[in-house]
Each structure stands twice: as structure tokens, then as C-alpha cells.
Amino acid sequence: MAVTYEQGLAFVQGFAAAIAENKAYLTQLDSEIGDADHGTNMDRGMQAVLAKVGSLEGADLSQLFKTTAMTLISTVGGASGPLYGTLFLGLGTAVTGKTELSTEDWGQALAAAVQAVRARGKAQPGDKTMIDALQPAADSLREAAQDGATLEAALATCEQAAEQGMQATIPLVARKGRASYLGERSAGHQDPGATSSWLLVRAARQAFTADT
Amino acid sequence: MAVTYEQGLAFVQGFAAAIAENKAYLTQLDSEIGDADHGTNMDRGMQAVLAKVGSLEGADLSQLFKTTAMTLISTVGGASGPLYGTLFLGLGTAVTGKTELSTEDWGQALAAAVQAVRARGKAQPGDKTMIDALQPAADSLREAAQDGATLEAALATCEQAAEQGMQATIPLVARKGRASYLGERSAGHQDPGATSSWLLVRAARQAFTADT
Amino acid sequence: MKKLINRVEDVVKEELEGIVAAHSDLVRVHFAPNYVVRVDAPVSGKTALVSGGGSGHEPMHGGFVGMGMLDAACPGEVFTSPTPDQILEATKAVSGGAGVLHIVKNYTGDILNFEMAADLAKADDIEVEAVVINDDVAVQDSLYTAGRRGVGTTVLAEKICGAAAEAHASLKDVAELCRRVNANGRSMGMALTSCTVPAAGKPTFDLGEQEMEIGIGIHGEPGRERRALASADEVVEMLTRPIVEDLPFKRGDSVLAFVNGMGGTPLIELYIVYRALSRYLDGVGVKIGRKLIGPYITSLEMAGCSITLLRLDDEMTRLWDAPVNTPGLRWGV
Amino acid sequence: MKKLINRVEDVVKEELEGIVAAHSDLVRVHFAPNYVVRVDAPVSGKTALVSGGGSGHEPMHGGFVGMGMLDAACPGEVFTSPTPDQILEATKAVSGGAGVLHIVKNYTGDILNFEMAADLAKADDIEVEAVVINDDVAVQDSLYTAGRRGVGTTVLAEKICGAAAEAHASLKDVAELCRRVNANGRSMGMALTSCTVPAAGKPTFDLGEQEMEIGIGIHGEPGRERRALASADEVVEMLTRPIVEDLPFKRGDSVLAFVNGMGGTPLIELYIVYRALSRYLDGVGVKIGRKLIGPYITSLEMAGCSITLLRLDDEMTRLWDAPVNTPGLRWGV
Ligand SMILES: Nc1ncnc2c1ncn2[C@@H]1O[C@H](COP(=O)(O)OP(=O)(O)O)[C@@H](O)[C@H]1O
Ligand SMILES: Nc1ncnc2c1ncn2[C@@H]1O[C@H](COP(=O)(O)OP(=O)(O)O)[C@@H](O)[C@H]1O
Ligand SMILES: [Mg+2]
Numbered sequence A, B: 001m002a003v004t005y006e007q008g009l010a011f012v013q014g015f016a017a018a019i020a021e022n023k024a025y026l027t028q029l030d031s032e033i034g035d036a037d038h039g040t041n042m043d044r045g046m047q048a049v050l051a052k053v054g055s056l057e058g059a060d061l062s063q064l065f066k067t068t069a070m071t072l073i074s075t076v077g078g079a080s081g082p083l084y085g086t087l088f089l090g091l092g093t094a095v096t097g098k099t100e101l102s103t104e105d106w107g108q109a110l111a112a113a114v115q116a117v118r119a120r121g122k123a124q125p126g127d128k129t130m131i132d133a134l135q136p137a138a139d140s141l142r143e144a145a146q147d148g149a150t151l152e153a154a155l156a157t158c159e160q161a162a163e164q165g166m167q168a169t170i171p172l173v174a175r176k177g178r179a180s181y182l183g184e185r186s187a188g189h190q191d192p193g194a195t196s197s198w199l200l201v202r203a204a205r206q207a208f209t210a211d212t
Numbered sequence C, D: 001m002k003k004l005i006n007r008v009e010d011v012v013k014e015e016l017e018g019i020v021a022a023h024s025d026l027v028r029v030h031f032a033p034n035y036v037v038r039v040d041a042p043v044s045g046k047t048a049l050v051s052g053g054g055s056g057h058e059p060m061h062g063g064f065v066g067m068g069m070l071d072a073a074c075p076g077e078v079f080t081s082p083t084p085d086q087i088l089e090a091t092k093a094v095s096g097g098a099g100v101l102h103i104v105k106n107y108t109g110d111i112l113n114f115e116m117a118a119d120l121a122k123a124d125d126i127e128v129e130a131v132v133i134n135d136d137v138a139v140q141d142s143l144y145t146a147g148r149r150g151v152g153t154t155v156l157a158e159k160i161c162g163a164a165a166e167a168h169a170s171l172k173d174v175a176e177l178c179r180r181v182n183a184n185g186r187s188m189g190m191a192l193t194s195c196t197v198p199a200a201g202k203p204t205f206d207l208g209e210q211e212m213e214i215g216i217g218i219h220g221e222p223g224r225e226r227r228a229l230a231s232a233d234e235v236v237e238m239l240t241r242p243i244v245e246d247l248p249f250k251r252g253d254s255v256l257a258f259v260n261g262m263g264g265t266p267l268i269e270l271y272i273v274y275r276a277l278s279r280y281l282d283g284v285g286v287k288i289g290r291k292l293i294g295p296y297i298t299s300l301e302m303a304g305c306s307i308t309l310l311r312l313d314d315e316m317t318r319l320w321d322a323p324v325n326t327p328g329l330r331w332g333v
């Protein structure tokens, strides 16, 4: 089984739907340790993406992800705009020329994309950012792929890792992003960006394992 | 029985005490249909009066009331400063040269003082102002004096008239002062100035009927 | 009550100490009685302008003392008119021999205290004229009531008359100009929240999350009407229609459009109000010749706004544009 | 949520429409992408200054566009950094051939978006330098964190560097000056109330009647510490002591003292704060050479204040005094 363009599109659209559904929740998380806009930001961006990707004529997966990236960069702003933009740009670059993605392909693409986000944002795992969901997701996916897991199993592991990473942000003291200004007071709250990243990984699992 | 300087002083001091005690109440009434300062204003003024009148050497009743007037004028501000100032100026002028006040004297003084307040503020009875307490008080006092009532009985009637006049302001629509800006919305609230005027008339009754 | 203050009794005194610490290049402050005068007062041969009223409306009036605007301001306690002796002292301190204009907002307290002060000043051989500002269309005017409040037009009158006085117009002419400004200015205000008088310690009125007050003044008093919360565009129409119909402002008129913040409303909202106002006026053919946007005549920390329109003529426009140098308004210098 | 707005989605757009309706003599506004440029942009041969950040801080930055200050401002959504294309377009629109300085407040989002925009501008052969303002002493600085926020010093840097650029200083010199201003400026803020992000619809944090937040930024985020409500004098000491100790400001230093309102705090309180600040500085021998008092870098309708001190040298003082003509700051013209 491999990921098709339709599944890639379903992933982007599913991510948009998940963001829309969790918009108030993400903003609430951002109220606690940030400036109360993460849900609004991501939703503004993903709605713009939805409006674009539905009508991409003859695009391939790389173009799909790059269009998503450019749209996010030019509509989101804040920290999450450039960072999610960089993530999708990384995905788009990694899948250049591919019409279908194997488990390895997706694993490599996600790893490269997360690396690009880290390069841009300079966050390490443990800094209480989206990296805390994304890095374990990418790591576990690659391991699962190396262990020869099915796409389905690999994606499930990946989603689980993201969820655990997201939850693990709760006790952390933030060292990057807006939450870092709170110092010790940032502990005890779940990072909004890690939460949207878990939604992203979950959307990928749902889209890539759905019957096509 | 006649009103002595000591009783006059006790009246001014008693009025100050009543204002201090009812400061929050008067301000609350003024919140409803004004700008939430009547208690503060009157208390600032009467505290200044207290500080002055205790140490008036060799003053007579006229000087006592005039000092009260000038102190109110220069410390209260607002509408009530000039109006209560005018009231006490009227009392002071009316009792010039007198060392004791008969019921008639006090009745004439109050009537003259209320007339002066009306001349200054241009309010008529029924306009929902202090006049609605003061005018009936002055009128009933003069009638009682004419009917040959004792000072005690005359002052009791006077206080009752002030209290009724004060209560009668509740349904009125204000035509003068700050409450007039509210139009119909001023109905249903007791006028703060009529309330402080009732306290004044009550303080006079208490001081003038106490054993000396 | 949440305020950046020390003791409630000291609010006015300490605010004035702050003003003089900040603006000693422009003003001097006298304490007990309290008044603010321009640093070069008295200016010999110049008609002097004195205004005043309760505190809590900052920058009005103390912030409007200086070259091209007021010669003196008399701040009372919060929302309480100043006292006659205070006004008298200020009047004396700025009298430059050409007479003194009292610009008085139409409140019983202000009228009475300024009247007494004027009587006292005249007894001291100072020529005093008083002009009463009463521009608030929210209040029904009548011979039998206290009439309309003085609100936003006061700021505009102080600027325009200040410029005329600076150019050495006579007391008579400045007073006449002031009456003309008043005759051509109309205002109306609204509140989203109440304010808290420091000495009272709690909000003057309670307003639900879905309510607003229309037709308020500047003393935290409730308005003419409590209505359901509405959009900025709707609020602007509620305020502007009565203003326009009252004068009435006519197609082709040029106005000074003044969007005033009540103290707790930030500039971002005032610009949204200004946008709506400019569209509304466009719709009725009234041209905005000049504008002023910001918190200039406030009610402590009240959230809300007021709109003032002043029909301009050439002289008023020229005087509006003339240099002014006060803590609260400055241009041309 | 009680605000004078229409639809929450339109807040920024309509505010910008208000600005251009009010100030078309000073600025032009471009929509989609949104940016404000001075009316005579691009000024040929002049180093152009571009700043920007989330909206909700008005008058910053749009209100600081004009002669002697910024050439362009890029307003993002409320509390959301602008996007790279927006910054790029603004940069192009004001580029007069002498290079463009990006004045960036130290927030991850601002840094990342301005970085991307600078890369794109350089690809278009526009010389761009960026200076990051990070003056907030409430935040512990460290190599491993996002570092200190950019707050009040931004306004001062924009004014001072704007004056230098107006006098045709080179990009290199203006950038160096901007770094010097940042190096000599320190700030700290506090809140009495939270603000409400329009799209969020409710206050970002809850604060009890007897509580305040110390060490807030300008995005409605909670501060470093929640403390019991205190008097203005105590609050000023809590803010000023860390500022003075951090640089450190020394006996004999001359400073620009900037008392900033957060949006919902009226001027009367800011003067009480200024009074306390001037006394505090007097006590430690620091002289106030210049001052700025008012709501210049706000957090929507938040009640509270921030204090910024900038150690002045002669050049900075001269540039501060130089003429400026923007919607939000004006003097000398
Ligand atoms: N340097 C960084 N690297 C990775 N992620 C970051 C970084 N800084 C912030 N983030 C993420 O961005 C999220 C906040 O996004 P958002 O609220 O949209 O932007 P802003 O903080 O500008 O308001 C945080 O929860 C965090 O996960
Ligand atoms: N024209 C008037 N004549 C008589 N009394 C008046 C007049 N105007 C106002 N008052 C009285 O003054 C009271 C308000 O006093 P106060 O609150 O101290 O002054 P202000 O209205 O200036 O805030 C009113 O309740 C009313 O009784
Ligand atoms: Mg955020």
C-alpha cells in the first residue's frame, strides 16, 4: 500500500477540518501560556489552503505540499505561519517527482520536514514547542518503517508518539516561543503548537489508511 | 426656649456627623442618577467646617453660619457647594445680631435661606432637588411657629416635612441638576441632595431640642 | 476598584504633581487652591482663557493649558466642579489686562461656581466674560431644565478660541467666537462600561455583558437609554444621526469630526468608529474638513466613545490649524 | 466581549480604513497585503525604516508612519506577526535606493517572518538590515531561550532612527544607532486587567479584584508573577528597580522616561505613575532629560502600564527633539 495524491489531498483537507474543529481549543491552550491566537491563526491559514488545493489542476504531491506551504506562509503570520510553512515546504521538497509514497518515503519526508522546522525555529526537543510532538512522530515512523511495519501500523505508532509528545509538554518549562516569557509559570500547560502538530500527524494517519 | 450659640454649633457639628455617617449612602444615591460624589463632596466640606468651627473665638450665630458657608463654598465644589454655601449664608445673614433664636427667628432664617438657594439654583419644588426637602421644611416650620407651637413641636413637624419631601422626590422626573440629563430614567430614585437636606433639618431638630 | 493610584484622597493632587513634573516647560501648577497656568502667565495684553471642571476628564482641561489654548485650568475633585476661590485665583494669575474668558461647561455646579468666581473677579476689577458650552444632543433642551451638557465641543472651543486669543483678539471677539463654536458644535456619547469614581470605590452603574448606554455624559452617569450591545457601525449611526439632525448639518457642510475615547477604549476601536463616521457623513453629503481622534475628554477608565461634529467656517478652520503647544495637543511648533 | 467593532474578522482591515480616512495627508494604506506607507514613499536616497508586528498595539506601528519616523508599517492580525509577503511588499514600496532597515521586536513570529521577508527582498536586490529590539527586563535572558521581548524601546528607536534617516544617515549608521538605542533602553510592564483578543472572544486570563500581573508583555499574555494589588508608588518601584539595576542606570545618567498606558488606563493614572517614577529616579540620582506619557504601545483594552527608560546621549536627544509628523507623534511641524 502506498500514499496517493488523493490521499495526500485528503490529509491536507483532513488537517484543515481538524484545525477548524479544534480552533477554540487551540486558542484556549494559547491563552494559558501565549497570546490566544493559535487556533485562529491556524484556521485562517488552513481555510486559505482549502480554498486553494481543491482546484489544483494536474498537481502532484510535491506541488500540493508546496502550495500548502506558501499559502500558510502568506496567510498565518505569527510563529506558526513560517514554521508550518517550513514543514510543508520540507514535505514538498522531499517528495519531489514521486506520484506515490511508500512508508519509507513518508518517513523520510516527515523527518526532513521536521529537521527543516528545527533549523528555522532553533527549538530542541524539550523546549515545549511543536517539535515535542513532531520529532517523536518522525523518529517512531522511521523506526517502524525500518522494522518493516505496514503503513497502517507505522502511522498508528507515529500518531501515538505525537500524542505522547504533546502530553509530555505539559510539565515542561518553555524555552522557545512566547510561552518562554512566562518562565516557570509555563509548566502545567499543554503547548498549543504541539497540539496542532498532533492533529497534523493524526490527519495523515486517517487519510493514508482510509480506503481509497 | 430659644436656640443658643452652643446649640447652633451642635447643629453644624451634628450635620457634619450625619453626613459622615451617611457618606456612602449619599454617594450611592448619587450613583443612581448622578455622578457618585454627593456623599464625598458633602463630607469633604463638612469635615473642613468641623475643623474651623470648633475654634471660633467669640463668634456669634451669624458668624458661625457664615463661616460654615464660606468653608463649604471653598471646599465642596459641584452643585452642592454653592447651594449649601448659599443656604448657610442665608441663615447667617438672617440671624445677624441675634444671640439666641426664637422659633420665629429660626423659621424666618430657614425660609430666607431656602429662598436664597432657590434664587441661586433656579429650582422649583417638584424639580427633584434639595428644594423638595427644604421648601416644605421651611413652610411647615413657619406655619407651626405662627400657630404658636413649641420649638420642639415645630422642629419635629419641620423634620417630618423634610423627610416626606425627600421621599416624594422618588417618583419625580428631574428637571434640574445632573439627574435631569437622565430624563424619564431619573424617576424611581431618591434625590441625594434632598436626602442631605433632610439630614440637615434633622440635625437642627436634634441640636435645638437637646438639653443644654 | 483597580487603578494605578495611591490614596483616593490624593488622586487629583498627585496627578497635578505628575503634570508639573512632566511639563514644567509648558505649565506651572499651583496647589491649594489647585490650578494649572501656562508657564509664561500672565501674558500682558492678551485675553486670558480659563476653563475648569471636575477632574477625571484628562487631558481636559489641565492638558490644554499652554501656548495657543488655555491660560489656566481649574481642576476640581473627580467629577466635582472647582470652587469659586480656586477659579478666582486662577483668573487673577492669568489676567493680563485684556480681560478673562471663562469657558464653562453646562453643569449646575460648574455654572454656579464660575458665576461666583466671576462676581468676585469683577469686584477685583478684572473684566470677565463667561461662555457656556452646551452641545450634548442626548439631552432634551428646555427652559425648565438644566439644559444640555457641555461635552466634546469644549475641547474644540478651547483650541479655536485659544488661537484667536493668542493672536490678540479682544475679549469680546473671543467670547463671540466661542459662542459661535458652541452654536455650531454638537455631540453625543455612549458607554460600554461604567467608570469607578475613586472615592466611591465601585462602578457608578452596572452594565450587563450584552448592554450599552447611549447618551451618556462625561461623569460616569448613566445615559438616556440602555440598549442591546451593537456593532460599531450601528453605534456610530445611533450617535451621528441625532447630531446631524439637530443642528442640522447639511449637504455641503464642512465639519471638524472629533471621535473621542472615553478613557478605556483603545485607539484601534476609535479608528473603526472613525471609519464608520466618515462613511456615514459621506452618505449625507457632509465633508470632513478637519479631524481629531483620541481620548481628549474622558470619564476616568470608562470604555466608550463620543462623537462631536463642528460646522467649520474659514476662520475656525484657520484657527484650528494655528500652532498649539500644550501637554495634550501640539502642532505647528 | 464589549468592543466598538463590527465583525471580528474585519477588525484590522477596518482599523486601517479608519487610519487612511483620517490621515491621508500623512499616510497611504495598501490592502491585501496590508501595509501603511508614508504619503511620499519611496523617498529617493533615504534609508527606509520598516517595522511591523501584530495589530492591537495602536498607535504602534501604523500611527508612527510619516515624516521623521517610519516609512512603512506592516500590521498583522491582532497579536499575530505579519507575513513575509506583506513585509516584502512594504519593503519594496518604500525602498528609495539607500537600503531598508527592519526594526523587529523580539518575538519568534516577528523574527521568522521578517527574516523570510529580508531574504526575499535581498533576492530582489534591496539592501536590508534588521535590528531586533529586546528591552523587556521581565524576561530572563539566555542563549537557550527566545530571550527578551521587544516592548517600549521600540517606539523610541523608531522615533530616534526615523530622525536620523530623515537627515539622510546611511543604512549602516541608522542600524548602528538603532542597536545603540536598544542597548540603552530597558522596559517592564504590568496589568490590572486582561485584554480580550477579538477572535478569542473572552479575556486571555482571569485576574481577581485584588490581583495584578507584573512582568507582562504587550500581547495580553500573563506576566512573570501574579501579585496582590498594590499602590501606584509600589507598582512603580516594582517596575523601575529591575529596570534601573539591569542596565544599570547610574547616578548622573540622563534618561528619556516613557510611561506607557496599556490601552485601558486613562491619563490621570499615567500622571500619577509618572509622578512616582520621577520621585524614584530622583532618589537614585537619575535625571529625566526627556519624557513621553500616554498610550503608545498598547495591548488592546488592557488596563495597566509599562515603564521604559532610555539612557540618552547628545545625539539621541537631538534626534528625539527633531521634527516628527505622524498620526501618533507630532512635534516641530
Ligand atoms: N522556535 C520555535 N520552534 C518551534 N515551534 C515554535 C517555536 N516558537 C513557537 N513555536 C510553536 O508555535 C506555537 C505558537 O503559535 P502561534 O500562537 O500561532 O504563534 P505566536 O506565538 O506568534 O502567537 C507554540 O505553541 C509553539 O509550539
Ligand atoms: N439647580 C439646583 N437647585 C437646587 N438643588 C440642586 C440643583 N442642582 C442640583 N441640586 C442638588 O444637588 C445635588 C447633587 O449634588 P452633588 O452631587 O454634590 O453635585 P453634582 O451634581 O455637581 O455632582 C442634587 O441631588 C440636587 O439635590
Ligand atoms: Mg499565539
Ligand SMILES: [Mg+2]
Residues within 6 Å of the ligand: B030, B034, B035, B036, B037, B038, B078, B178
Ligand atoms: Mg454628584
Ligand SMILES: [Mg+2]
Residues within 6 Å of the ligand: B035, B037, B078, B079, C054, C078, C079, C080, C081, C109
Ligand atoms: Mg459632581
Ligand SMILES: [Mg+2]
Residues within 6 Å of the ligand: A035, A037, A078, A079, D054, D078, D079, D080, D081, D109
Ligand atoms: Mg500571536
